[in-house]
Amino acid sequence: MIPVSFYLTLAALMFTIGVCGVAIRRNVIVVFMCIELMLNAVNLSMVAFSRTVGNLDGQIGVFFVMVVAAAEAAIGLGIIIALFRSTRSLESSEASELRR
C-alpha cells in the first residue's frame, strides 16, 4: 500500500505549482486553469485522507468540491468572455481598472 504522505506530497506539489501559475501567468484563462489545478490538488489529498481514515466522508467532500468547481467554471468563463469583450485582451495586467 502506498503511504498517505506520498499522496499528500504529490498534492502539495500540485498545489504549489497551481499557486505559482496563478501568480506568474498573466493570461486570465490560464489563471483559471491553475485554480482548477489547485482544487484538484486539494481533492486528491482529501481522497487520500478518506482512504486512511477509512470512511467515505472525504470522497463526499471531493464530490461537492467538484460541484462547486463546475458552478465556478460556468460563472468564471462567463466573466472571462465579458472581460474579453470589454478589454479586447485577456491580459490580467490590463484589467486593472478597479485600481485607477
Add this chain to the structure above:
Amino acid sequence: MMILFALLGALVIASAIGVVALRHPIHSALCLVLNLVGVAALYAMLDAHFLSAVQIIVYAGAIMVLVLFVIMLLNIKVEQPHRRGIILTLLATLAGVCFLGILAPLFYRGLRGFTDHSSKIEGTVEAFGELLFTRYLFPFEAASVLIMVAIVGAVMIGKRHQQGGSK
C-alpha cells in the same frame, strides 16, 4: 503498484508544470486535461472508483471542454513574455519552495501516528450513493441549488452581454 503510482505521479506533476509553463493556452489546457485524467487514475488507485469516473465526466469532460471552447472562440494568442514577470516568477517559485519546505516535514513526521485502515472502504457507487442520500442529503440539495444559481448567473452574464454586444 508503486511503479504505477510513480508513473502517475510523474505524469500529474509534469502536466501541472506543463499547464503553467507552456505559452499557448490550448497546450496548457490539454496538459490540464492530462493532469485531470492522471488524478482520476490516482482516485481509482485509492479505491474511489465513482469519484474517478465523476472526475473525468465533470472535470475533464465538462469544465475543460468549456475552457477549450472559450479559448478557441476567443482565439487567444500566445502570451508574450513580460519583462517585469521574471521578478514575480522568482518570487512565486521562492514562496512555493518554502511552502513545500514547511509541509514536507509535516507530512513525514506529523502523520506517522495515523493508523492505516484503508482496507475497510471501497468507493463503489452503491456505498457512495447511500451515504450521499442519507447523511449528506442537505448539502446535496444545497449543491443542486448552487448549480441552478450558477446556470442562471451564466445565462445572465451571457445574455446581458449579447444585448450589450449587439447594441
Add this chain to the structure above:
Amino acid sequence: MEILVYAVMLFVLFNVIMGIASINTWVERKGSALIQDRIGANRAGRYLDSDLLVLKPVLPVIRFLGILGVINTLLCDAVKALFKEDFVPQGVSKFLHALGPFMAVFPVFLAFAIIPLAPEFVLFGEVIRPQLAPLNAGVLFFLAMGSMAVYGVAIAGWAGNNKYSLLGGLRAAAQMISYELAMGLAFVAVIVCYGTLDLYEMVNRQEGVWGVVYQPITFIILFIVGMAETKRGPFDLPEAESELTAGYFTEYSGMKFLLFWLGEFAEIGLFSFLLVLLFFGGWHLPFVDLPEHAWWAALIGHAILMGKVLFFCVLQIVLRWTLPRFRFDQLMKLGWKYLLPLSMINLLVYGALKAGGWLTV
C-alpha cells in the same frame, strides 16, 4: 495465468471491434448504394486473375467478393488511406493535428472494455468472464469515455486552422455535450431499473424478459442519443454541412482521416452493443436457455449477441441514408427541449416504480 487470459480477451475484443468497424464500412458503402438505387463498389478484385496455382481455387471467391465490394471497401480503402499524403495545414502545431484523431478514437476503443462479449464459461477449470474490465462503475465509465471523445472533435476542429473546420468542430462538440445529458439520465433510468452499473449483471437480469419490455422509452432515447453521439445519420451536421465542407476533418487526409472513419464506425458498433446489452437481453433469446459455464454455450451466446448488434448497426446505417439532415437549431431543440425533459420524466417514473416496489427485475 491471469495475464494470459487478459491477453487473449484483449485480442478477441480488438478483433471484434475491427471486425464490426470493417463490416459497417462495407454495409455503409453497399447499403447506401442499395438505398440510393445504385451499384456500390464492385470493381476492386473483380477481375483478379493470376496464374499462381496456389491461388487458383480461391480466385472465384475473391472475384465474387470483389463484386460484392468487400475487397474494395476493406482492403483498398485501408491501403489507399495508408499511402495517401498525410497533409498538415500551415501554421498548426503538428502535435495538435495528430492529437485530434487520436482523442476521437481512443476513448471509443477504451469504452469497449466494459462490454461483456459472452456469458461466463469454464475453460481448463478456470471461470472466464469475457468482459475485459468488470468495473464496478461500468456504465459510468462509458459516460466518461463519451465525454472524452468530445476533445478529439474539438481539437480536430481547432487544428484545421480554418474557420470552417473550427466552427464544425465546435458545433460537433456542442452537439455531443448536449446529447450526453440525455444519455446520462437515460443510463440512470436503466441503473434504477436493474439496480447495478455492471453490464454483465444487467444482461443476467434480462434472463426471462428483455429490458426493452420494461423500458421502451429509455430505449428510444438511447437509440436517438446513440445516433447523435456518433454524429451520423440525421445528426451528421458538423461533418457534412454544405457550407462547412467536410466539417472538422476537412484538413485531414490519409491515415488520420481513416482513424476518424474507424472511430465513427466503432462508435456505431459500441452503441449497438450497448442497446443490445441493455434492452435486448444480450446473449439471451426468449425461449432458448443455455447451460451455464459451457464454452460452446458461450460461443452461441456470443453469436446471438453479434447478430443483434449487426442488426442495429445496419439499422443505424439505413437510417443515416434515409432521413434528411437536421438543421442545427432543430438538432439543439431536439436535444434540449425534447430528449432531456423526456428522460427526466422517464427517470422519475422509473424511480417512483422502483421505490413503490412494483418494478422487480
Add this chain to the structure above:
Amino acid sequence: MERTNAALALIPLFPLVGSVAAFLVGRVHKRAAGIIASLASILAFVWTAKLFAAMSAETVLEDVVFSWFGVASLQVDFTLRMDALGAVMCLVVTGIGSLIHIYSTAYMAEDDSVHRFFSYLNLFMFSMLLLVLGGNLLVLFVGWEGVGLCSYLLIGFWFRTIDYAAAGRKAFVVNRIGDAGFLLGIFLLWMNFGTVDFLELEAAIAGNMTLVGLCTVVALCLFIGATGKSAQIPLFVWLPDAMAGPTPVSALIHAATMVTAGIYMMARMDFVFALAPFTLAIVTIVALLTAFVAATTALLQNDIKKVLAYSTVSQLGFMFLAASAGAYWVAIFHVVTHAFFKACLFLGAGSVIHGCHHEQDMRHMGGLSRYMPITFATYLVATLAIAGIFPFAGYQSKHAILGALEHNVNPYIAPYNSWIVALVTFTAFLTAFYMTRSLAMTFFGKYRGHAHPHESPAAMSGVLVALAVLSLFGGWFLETRLPNFLEHVLAVAPGHASETIVESLLHSWVGIAGVVLGLLFYTSLAGVPGLVFSLFKPIGVLFQRKWFVDELYQAILVRPLEGVSRGLWKAVDQGFIDGAVNGSGAVIDTSGQVLRLTQSGQVRHYALWMFVATIAIVVFFLVRS
C-alpha cells in the same frame, strides 16, 4: 490707632472720571479737555485737604471699597487707607498735580490730540493716588503698574517720532523689570504671612528679630522694585530718555510723583527694612553711587531737560540715602521739598522751551532773563533751593539728610559714615554747580538761538510763581511740623537743635560755593570750562557719554539676548519644531507612497500576497505548537 471710615474712594475717583470725560469731550472741542482735567485734580486736592484738616497725627482713615478677590487662604479687599504719611503724599500728588494740570492747559494748547494727553494725565493721577492710598500691597501694586503704564503712554505721547516711542517702551520695560522684583517681594510676604495688608504685616513682622533672614530677602526684592520705579543705579537709564515726553509730563511724573513712589513704598514698609540692616547697607551704597554718577553726568549735558533729569536721579539718590540711614521721615521731607523746586525747574524749562519754540539745547539759548523775567526769577529761586542755600527749601531737607547720615547706626555702614558724608557733600556741591551752569547758560550772556523768545502766558507763569513760593518757604515751614505729624507712622529720631540763621548760612557754604563757581565759570570766564574739559579729557568724555551705561546695557543684555533669540529661532523653531511637523508629514507621505505600490491592480500580485500570507500563518501555528 482707631480706624474711622471715610469717603477716601472719592479722591482717586475724581481723576478717573476726569480722565474718561476729558477723553470723550476733548475729542469734540479741545479746550474743554484741559479744563475738565484740571477741575478733576483740583477737586481731588480740595477733598484731600478737607479730610486732612479733620485729621490728627494718629487718625487712620480707611475705606474698604469692595472685596476684590478670594483665593484659597488669601482674602484681598480693595481697601484705601490714609494715615499721616498717606495724607502728606496725597497732598503733594494732588497739589503739584493740579498746578501742573493748569500749566499744561496753556502749554499743550496747540497740540492736536490734547484730549488724549489730559485723559492720560488724569489716569496717572488716579493710579498715583491708588498707589499712595493703597491699604495693602496689591492695591499699591495696581497703582504702581498704572503709574508705569501712564508714564509709558505719556513719554511716548508724540508716538509718530520713532525714538520717542522707543523711549516710552524703554521706560516701560525697565519699570517692568523692577516690578518683577517687587512682585517677588509681595509673593514672599504673602507666602510667609498669608496676608498682604500693611497693618497685619506690621503686626506680624515688626520687631520680630527671628525674621531677619527673610526680611533681608524681602527687603532686597522690594528695593529692586524701588530702583526700577525711582530710577536707581541699575535701572535708571530710562529716566533721561523719558525726557522725550512733553515737559509737564516730565515735571509731574519724573520729578514730583512717580519717581518718589519707591521711597514712599520703603517708608510704608519701614518695619521690614528695619529688620534688614544688610539690605539697608546695599541701599546706601547704591544710592550713593547713583547720586554721584548722576551728578557727574549732569555736569556736561547740553540739553536742559537732560540736566534736570540727571539732577532728579541724583536727588533720588539723596532720598534713598536718607531712607537707608533709617530716617524715613527725612526722606519724605526731601521728597516733598524736591517735588516743589524740581517741578518749578521743569516747568521753568518748559516755558523756556515753549518760548524758544521747542529749542531744548542750552547752547542755542542764553540771555533769556531779558525776555522771560518771571521764568528767570522762578528758575533762580528753584536753583538756589536745589543748591541747598539757607532760606530755600532744599537746605533744610539736605541738611537733615546729612545729619541722618552722620548718625547712621547701621552696623555695616557705621564705620564709613565719615567717608559717606564727605562724598555726599561733594555731590551736593556738584548739584549746585551744574544747576547754576544750566541757569547761566540759559539766562545769562547773549541769545545764541535764532528764534525770538517771548514770556510764557499767564497760566504758566502763575504756576511758576506759586511753585517758587512753595520752594522758598516749604522747607522752613515743614522743618518742624512734618516730624511731629509723621511721628506715629514713621520712626522719627529725637528732635535736633534748631539753628540760628547764621549757623544755617554757614552750613550752606557748600551750596554757595557751587553757585559762585558755576556763575564764574559760565559767565565771565567763558573759556575755562572748555579748558578744564580738555585737561581731564577721558573723564570728561566718560561723564558726557553718561558713563557709557547705555552702551554697557546694550553690550551685556540686548545684543546677547538678540543673539540667543535668533539662535533659538533658527535652530529650535525652524529646525526642530518645523522639522518635526514637516518630518512627520513627510514620513506618512512616503509610507503612503510605498504602500501604494502594493495596490498594483494586478490580480497576480494579490494572489501572491495571499499565498505568502497563508504560509506565514502556517509557519506561525507551526512555531507556536
